[in-house]
Amino acid sequence: MNKELDNHFFENIRTLLRKAQETLVKQVNAVMVLTYFELGKQIVEQEQQGKDYADYGAFILSELSEKLTAEFGKGYSKRNLELIRKFYVTFKNAKSPISQSLSWTHYIHLMRIDDEKERTYYQNEAEQNNWSVRVLERQINSAAYHRLLISKGTTENDSRPQTDAPNPLGTLKDPYVLEFLDLKEQPNYSETQLEQAIIDRLEHFLLELGKGFTFVGRQVRFTFDEEHFRVDLVFYNRLLRCFVLIDLKIGKLKHQDLGQMQMYVNYYDRFVKTEDELPTIGIILCKDKKDAMVEITLPKDNKQIFASKYLLYLPKAEELKKLIEE
Structure with a gap:
């Protein structure tokens, strides 16, 4: 008599084995990171022999690479040993200690960042938000750190962005980079198409928005004086404890x-938010904006309405730097 394997039973077994595999991978990564840090320490100490710098480090790495490769196989080339040494030198006095939750590949990307404040920001964000290597690379390439600094009106020398603080300026970016929408090749898209592209890739958009955002709805309607109004996108930020309204403008x-x-924000403040929630934030996401016009239109003490530019492509480092400086 033929019997089919119970699907629920199989899924339970499959889930159990997947979790076991993930746990093993995390444990292997944790051991690897700690081992490489200790290996880097021993290399530096052997090279320096009590001196401030080494004059025969290249010889040590070449010899060590040959011996380790002969006994342990691939993974110990001279280049990899140089990275391991750099790993120790970079993080031995870092404000944020090495984390076992980040993989060796995470740290390879982090080591490419020279500025300690910037590197610490990405390290902490990757650890707290469980970023994959791909997400970390995308955040670095899109200059998330610098865009947060600009939104706060600060510079690299002032302070690193504090995205966990209940302050909208520590959460908002300018510009937002939306290359994941794949609209670059469509020169004549509508605001409806832009909105639909965001909904289709909502997980990516939430990541670009920052920490604490949850999606509430699209084209959210409210009515007063017998007139109907719709907010393109409504989010709630649990860290800021407030609603965040987004209006899309392609022109x-x-x-x-x-x-x-301003009218949308006023309505939400008076009729939607509760007494224990903070004032509503409104973001106009536009393709082109003039800061002077924004400043002259909004009150001097404005802390609720913001206009941010969006890009449909991931710019090169030089172009992004120019955009930020502007």
Whole structure:
């Protein structure tokens, strides 16, 4: 008599083995990171022999590479040993100690960042948000750190972004990089198409928005004085404890757009948010904006309405630096 394997039973076994595999991978990564750190320490100490610098380090790495490769196989080339040494030198006095939750590949990307504040920011964010290597690389390449600094009106020498603080300026970016929407090759897209592309890749968009965002709805309607209004995208940020409204503009930002967002924010503050929640934030995500027009339209003490530019491509480092400086 033929019997089919119970699907629920199989899925339970499959889940159990997948979790075991993931646990083993994490344990292997943790041991590897700690081992490489200790190996880097011993290499540096052997090279320096009590001196401030080594004058025969290259010889040691070449000889060590040959011996380790002969006994342990691949993975101990001179180049890899140089990375292991750099790993120790980079993180031995770092403010944030090495984390066993990040893999060796994470640290290879982090070591490419010279500025300690910037490196610490990405290290902490990757650890706290469980970023994959791919996500970490994308965040670094899109200059998330620098864009947060600019949104706060600070520079690299002031302080690193504090995205866990209940402050909207520590969460918002300018510009937002939305290359994952794949709209670059469509020169004539509509605001509806832009909105749909965001919904289709909502997980990516939430990551670009930052920490603490949850999706509430699209084209959220509210009514007063017998008129209907719709907010393109509504989010809630659990860290800021407030609603975040996003209006999408594919053309040039106009002062009427800022007035409309002010009305949306006022409505949410008066009729939607509860007493224990903080004031609503409104973001106009636009393709083109003029800071002078934004400043003259909004009150001097404005802390609720923001206009941010979006890019549909991942710019090169030089171009992104220019955009940030502007």
